[in-house]
Amino acid sequence: MSDTPSIRLVNVPALGKAAGYSHLAEVRGGRTIYLSGQIAVDPAGQVVGEGDFTAQARQVFRNIGAALSEVGLTFGAVVKLTLFLTDMTHLPQLRAVRDEFVDVAAPPASSAVQVARLVRPELLVEVEAIAVGP
Template identity: 50%
Template sequence: MPAPRITHLSEPAGVQPSSGYTHVVVGRGRLAAIAGQMAFDAEGELVGAGDPEAQARQVFTNMGRCLAAAGGGFDDVVKLTWFVTDVAFLPTVLAVRDEFIDTARPPASTVVQVVALYRPDLLLEVDALAVLEEA
């Protein structure tokens, strides 16, 4: 049986167990880098002004469209980087994330609180790395 294309190592020896993310995700295939996605619709209009849940849903919808364009999906994501203007949004935005990813095998993740994003009405931005099957 061939080795899996993506391997999740949730509890490396000597590292505190993770909650809601995987410490190490190893992939074998084509790398896709998804630029930071923001809560803009196809016409460039902001979705969910002042609403972290609505913005997170649009961010992940956009990310799903980018992954599909690359020939992949959320199961191929090995790393997410979150930029949030307030870490108090995390429970809400993580609940939305969990609607899109396999919570039993979550990607590696980093969360950074920032003073501001591209526009003052943006509450979060998320970028991703995905490992796709060989073409």
């Protein structure tokens, strides 16, 4: 087996049209990286964008990018995102920010969940990621 992963992102016709995500990610080879849920905090632990969903989402994706960079990867290695929002009406904003970071022609498999609250009351969004690299 090769150390270089083979990633195939698929939309399954029998599942209907996927809106901005892939139904599944098939991975062969490589190493799997599991990122803890990322929140909108800066390196000092201060919340970025309090009350501003888009600013918080952008910080979350910057944090994911920093974590990926630490292990030598980019957003191209992300095969799965799990999105946690305190208000599902913000999902279009979250997708717009996500699309600044991922390949929109082959987006990762994704799930979105509305939650009552995140770890800190001022937070509006949290995102987990799974990535695959060599």
